[in-house]
Amino acid sequence: MSNWIRICRLEDIPALGSxxxxxxxxxxxxxxxxxxDHVFALLDxxxxxxxxxxxxxxxxxxxxxxxxNWSIGLADGCAxxxxxxxxxxxxxxxxxxxxxxxxxxxxxxxxxxxxVAA
Amino acid sequence: xxxxxxxxxxxTARPRLVVVGNGMxxxxxxxxxxxxxxxxxxxxxxxxxxxxxxxxILLSPVLAGEQTIDQIVxxxxxxxxxxxxxxxxxxxxxRIDRVRRVVQADDGSETPYDRVLLATGSKPFMLPVPGxxxxxxxxxxxxxxxxxxxxxxxxxxxxxxxxGGLLGLEAAxxxxxxxxxxxxxxxxxxxMERQLDDVAGRLLQxxxxxxxxxxxxxxxxxxxxxxxxxxxxAVRFKDGSEAPAQLxxxxxxxxxxxxxxxxxxxxxxxxxxxxxxxxxxxxxLTDPRIYAVGECxxxxxxxxxxxxxxxxxxxxxxxxxxxxxxxxxxxSQTSTKLKVTGIDLFSAGNFSGGAGCxxxxxxxxxxxVYKKLVIQDDKLVGACLYxxxxxxxxxxxxxxxxxxxxxxxxxxxxGESNIGDTGHEGITRAAAMADSDEVCGCNGxxxxxxxxxxxxxxxxxxxxxxxHTKASASCGSCTGLVEQLLMFTAGGDYSKxxxxxxxxxxxxxxxxxxxxxxxxxxxxxxxxxYKHLGWRTPNGCASCRPAINYxxxxxxxxxxxxxxxxxxxxxxxxxxxxxxxxxSVIPRMWGGETTxxxxxxxxxxxxxxxxxxxxxTGGQRIDLLGVKKEDLPAVWKDxxxxxxxxxxxxxxxxxxxxxxxxxxxxxxxxxxxxxxxxRALWRMYAPHKVKLAVSGCPRNCAESGIKDVGVIGxxxxxxxxxxxxxxxxxxxxxxxxxxxxPLEVLEYSGAFLQLYREEGWYLERTVHYIGRVGLDYVKKxxxxxxxxxxxxxxRLQFALDGEPDPWFEFSKAQVDLRQFQALPAVNTNELVxxx
Numbered sequence: 001m002s003n004w005i006r007i008c009r010l011e012d013i014p015a016l017g018s019x020x021x022x023x024x025x026x027x028x029x030x031x032x033x034x035x036x037d038h039v040f041a042l043l044d045x046x047x048x049x050x051x052x053x054x055x056x057x058x059x060x061x062x063x064x065x066x067x068x069n070w071s072i073g074l075a076d077g078c079a080x081x082x083x084x085x086x087x088x089x090x091x092x093x094x095x096x097x098x099x100x101x102x103x104x105x106x107x108x109x110x111x112x113x114x115x116v117a118a
Numbered sequence: 119x120x121x122x123x124x125x126x127x128x129x130t131a132r133p134r135l136v137v138v139g140n141g142m143x144x145x146x147x148x149x150x151x152x153x154x155x156x157x158x159x160x161x162x163x164x165x166x167x168x169x170x171x172x173x174x175i176l177l178s179p180v181l182a183g184e185q186t187i188d189q190i191v192x193x194x195x196x197x198x199x200x201x202x203x204x205x206x207x208x209x210x211x212x213r214i215d216r217v218r219r220v221v222q223a224d225d226g227s228e229t230p231y232d233r234v235l236l237a238t239g240s241k242p243f244m245l246p247v248p249g250x251x252x253x254x255x256x257x258x259x260x261x262x263x264x265x266x267x268x269x270x271x272x273x274x275x276x277x278x279x280x281x282g283g284l285l286g287l288e289a290a291x292x293x294x295x296x297x298x299x300x301x302x303x304x305x306x307x308x309x310m311e312r313q314l315d316d317v318a319g320r321l322l323q324x325x326x327x328x329x330x331x332x333x334x335x336x337x338x339x340x341x342x343x344x345x346x347x348x349x350x351x352a353v354r355f356k357d358g359s360e361a362p363a364q365l366x367x368x369x370x371x372x373x374x375x376x377x378x379x380x381x382x383x384x385x386x387x388x389x390x391x392x393x394x395x396x397x398x399x400x401x402x403l404t405d406p407r408i409y410a411v412g413e414c415x416x417x418x419x420x421x422x423x424x425x426x427x428x429x430x431x432x433x434x435x436x437x438x439x440x441x442x443x444x445x446x447x448x449x450s451q452t453s454t455k456l457k458v459t460g461i462d463l464f465s466a467g468n469f470s471g472g473a474g475c476x477x478x479x480x481x482x483x484x485x486x487v488y489k490k491l492v493i494q495d496d497k498l499v500g501a502c503l504y505x506x507x508x509x510x511x512x513x514x515x516x517x518x519x520x521x522x523x524x525x526x527x528x529x530x531x532x533g534e535s536n537i538g539d540t541g542h543e544g545i546t547r548a549a550a551m552a553d554s555d556e557v558c559g560c561n562g563x564x565x566x567x568x569x570x571x572x573x574x575x576x577x578x579x580x581x582x583x584x585x586h587t588k589a590s591a592s593c594g595s596c597t598g599l600v601e602q603l604l605m606f607t608a609g610g611d612y613s614k615x616x617x618x619x620x621x622x623x624x625x626x627x628x629x630x631x632x633x634x635x636x637x638x639x640x641x642x643x644x645x646x647x648y649k650h651l652g653w654r655t656p657n658g659c660a661s662c663r664p665a666i667n668y669x670x671x672x673x674x675x676x677x678x679x680x681x682x683x684x685x686x687x688x689x690x691x692x693x694x695x696x697x698x699x700x701x702s703v704i705p706r707m708w709g710g711e712t713t714x715x716x717x718x719x720x721x722x723x724x725x726x727x728x729x730x731x732x733x734x735t736g737g738q739r740i741d742l743l744g745v746k747k748e749d750l751p752a753v754w755k756d757x758x759x760x761x762x763x764x765x766x767x768x769x770x771x772x773x774x775x776x777x778x779x780x781x782x783x784x785x786x787x788x789x790x791x792x793x794x795x796x797r798a799l800w801r802m803y804a805p806h807k808v809k810l811a812v813s814g815c816p817r818n819c820a821e822s823g824i825k826d827v828g829v830i831g832x833x834x835x836x837x838x839x840x841x842x843x844x845x846x847x848x849x850x851x852x853x854x855x856x857x858x859x860p861l862e863v864l865e866y867s868g869a870f871l872q873l874y875r876e877e878g879w880y881l882e883r884t885v886h887y888i889g890r891v892g893l894d895y896v897k898k899x900x901x902x903x904x905x906x907x908x909x910x911x912x913r914l915q916f917a918l919d920g921e922p923d924p925w926f927e928f929s930k931a932q933v934d935l936r937q938f939q940a941l942p943a944v945n946t947n948e949l950v951x952x953x
Contacts, residue, residue: 008941014934016657016683022940029943035657052699055687057660064660066687066695071660082575082586106943 004093004100010037013099018054018063020044021101026111029090030054031099032074034061039099040074041092043110047072047085132160133232135439136221138211138378140165142174143412143428144237145193150436152201158440162204162229164211164221169261170195173576175425177264181292187261192576214382216405233439236379236394236402236410240372240423245280249342253349255366258289267367271296274364278302278353280339282309286369287322290331293365301332301361303339303353305370313465317481318488318504325461325486334361342366374414374421384408386416393421398446400435411435417447424452429578444626444652451518464510467500467517468492475499478531491530496522498530509533511601522892525852557599560592568600572607580604622661627651629665629879636669642678644670660686665880668767668803672875675917682932688765691937692924693750696743701750703742705759706800709774709792709812710738716759723756736844737771737809739764748938754925760800761925767881768803769810772796773821777814777831786831788814791860795829798864799871801921802914805878805887808871823851826874826884827867832856836863840870840896841888849885852893855901869907870900872914 013019013033021029030044030053038061044054051067061074071080078086088110093100137144140163148161176190198205206223213222220228242257244250254270256263271293279290282304290300308319323333338356345351352360374393376386384404385395393416395403400415402408411431413423422428427450434445471477471492478491492500497520501513512533516523523530553566571577571586583600584591590600620626632647641647644666648658663684670678682690693701720740724732730744739762745753764770772795775781777788792812811820812829822828824844828851830837835858842851857863873896878887888896900907924931
């Protein structure tokens with residue numbers, strides 16, 4: 001059972017780029033748009049030192065963290081080996097060009113991580 | 119026509135790969151293949167030894183009792199099982215039937231194949247002397263030999279090692295460490311004559327004699343004498359003398375193991391060391407279904423015995439097996455290192471010199487240090503080091519790159535660290551360091567951590583160590599130390615040999631290739647470049663995409679479109695990201711001069727946006743730290759000063775002293791010159807950051823000597839220096855020329871910077887650019903070619919004309935303002951569906 005809420009249109013996210021989604025509570029969620037228009041959502045914190053992943057360079061289905069260049073998989077939120085660690089991933093739905101996130105997940109997942117300032 | 123010998127029907131649909139040889143070269147190729155195409159083949163591996171793949175190079179430390187056999191295993195049996203490899207240990211392949219396409223083994227089995235990978239390595243050369251078949255006469259090649267030697271050391275006293283090369287000395291040292299009296303017999307007048315010149319060879323001999331080894335140089339073995347039980351008891355020489363020996367180790371050379379290949383009718387060569395003749399894709403010349411890598415393969419007539427080339431071959435072979443067909447092996451340069459603990463020795467290239475060569479020699483026999491560098495046509499072509507080898511990897515790099523050395527010739531002998539190295543002063547020998555000593559100052563990685571990772575994770579290359587430990591992954595200045603640790607821990611020299619370096623894992627193209635293609639084919643977009651050069655990834659990676667974006671906009675200004683999504687965050691948000699995700703703002707102050715009005719606006723912004731830290735930078739600007747991303751556009755607007763580009767690979771600052779307007783020593787108006795330069799050059803993107811300085815007299819208060827372009831006013835005009843750097847390596851700028859007027863200063867500085875912009879590789883500072891092309895080349899382009907200089911200066915002005923200030927002209931500078939606003943996730947009224 002999912003409780004989808006509208007976040008933005010697909011074109012509101014730059015291709016090979018990202019947008020930040022501010023939640024009522026908890027660190028923001030980063031929305032990524034790959035070149036093939038796949039949209040992914042991760043907690044906007046690198047598992048390494050909490051860097052804002054939304055500010056990284058998107059390539060393939062990965063993003064390079066802007067702080068120390070860890071590669072994080074967009075589909076699973078996990079660092080590319082040999083680095084280890086995962087950030088929280090969120091479900092995304094895109095229908096008729098509208099990007100949606102699950103309200104229950106936004107309200108419940110990863111609320112107590114230290115806040116990312118960006 | 120029907121095939122008279124029908125193929126055996128495979129029981130699966132997958133093609134079969136049969137690997138003959140379970141050693142380092144073959145298994146490395148299999149590992150690479152599994153990376154590219156994990157499920158393409160059914161793989162069978164034959165190994166004549168009863169062990170899984172182990173690091174043969176480390177047999178010497180095992181013999182010396184420094185490591186155990188378990189520690190040198192590279193792929194445990196479980197690895198083969200996980201990969202679904204059918205491993206046949208202790209089975210020798212006896213024949214390859216190329217007509218029926220089956221491999222026959224000594225257990226009578228037949229294994230059908232679609233492809234065969236020959237990795238049979240080499241076999242020891244046994245001196246054809248009477249007595250060579252006596253008990254106690256062995257070669258030194260595998261685990262069984264090593265165990266036989268360890269075993270013999272517990273029962274017998276005297277050993278003779280025949281052969282004073284790398285392998286023989288390592289065997290001798292190991293046996294001595296295990297308590298035997300060892301005599302090394304060598305036909306040549308000095309030790310390791312293929313790797314060392316006579317002086318270094320003698321130093322080595324002295325130091326080994328001090329440890330207790332004995333030598334018979336120039337001695338020819340005539341016969342091995344046995345006792346009644348059929349065991350060897352002594353070695354007799356041509357001159358009639360004898361040396362007692364209950365153990366004789368033959369280490370007089372190796373020959374490629376080509377028995378199978380010859381039997382199968384594959385073309386083998388006999389020049390040099392010989393081997394199965396292979397193409398650039400490592401396929402045998404006779405039968406493209408059969409590949410050969412490692413010590414059994416002869417590529418362009420050369421057989422390699424060191425690990426780095428073997429691994430390179432393995433990789434190329436794997437890409438071909440995986441049907442990628444992108445890689446070509448074009449040969450390697452190699453270097454040598456002796457693995458006898460406590461003896462430092464390194465050689466590479468043509469270390470013996472000869473006609474047309476010059477030598478630089480430093481010899482301190484009492485201190486046990488000897489270094490010889492061989493130079494030909496202004497290039498380093500060989501090096502032979504004894505006692506102090508810390509710069510071995512640096513010399514090897516210079517040798518591979520074939521870089522002109524005129525500008526560093528006077529410092530060459532004293533090593534890389536002598537060219538000014540900050541951060542790890544005092545550490546010169548990796549071997550002498552304690553485990554707790556820090557190697558990488560940037561990432562805080564100790565020697566112990568690096569060595570443990572190399573051993574535990576089976577790392578072989580600098581890249582792998584960087585990935586696993588982060589050591590030398592940031593500033594890179596400890597690279598030489600890390601390479602040394604690799605040599606000591608994993609054995610051999612594992613630095614990557616190719617002279618042409620690929621930009622990143624997405625491509626085989628080098629930075630040079632990419633620049634050339636963009637210019638020659640008038641490529642205007644990243645996609646076009648990727649397509650033209652056959653990139654392996656659809657949109658590159660965080661390493662290559664910013665580089666290509668820079669090459670496009672610097673080669674085709676006003677034509678190629680800048681792509682913000684291919685820029686690092688700082689250049690996308692036009693501010694510097696900080697560790698907590700906030701940003702810093704540094705407004706431009708022309709020549710470092712400001713006004714009360716500007717300072718008031720800055721102060722007001724600091725209060726209004728609660729900016730935590732205000733700091734004066736080394737480049738004479740004011741840095742506001744801790745600005746929230748959403749506040750950036752408002753802060754820029756309130757301050758109302760141009761972008762300082764302190765976040766960009768671009769012109770940063772022109773630092774100035776006060777100059778003749780105020781200073782009682784000043785000879786020129788340096789502040790005005792600095793302002794003029796900064797106004798002419800700002801908004802100039804470059805391969806890396808660019809810093810300038812102008813001093814008004816030779817006291818040089820603006821520190822012009824460590825800037826990309828440094829200008830120093832003297833009574834009669836201006837001196838121009840280029841290629842200085844105050845960073846990781848303090849590099850003193852080199853004198854370019856002396857000029858009379860400020861207009862000339864603008865033209866020459868601009869022309870030099872445009873040359874760097876057009877030819878520098880992304881992330882290459884001016885000092886490294888000049889190091890690569892040589893100062894003479896720069897002088898030729900800037901000083902000797904007046905028309906060319908003017909053209910460069912005009913191209914720079916054309917590129918900069920009308921360039922926007924990204925803090926104010928957002929759309930023209932393609933600043934995506936959406937990045938400064940977060941999307942709300944609170945609008946739950948807009949429930950669009952529940953399921």
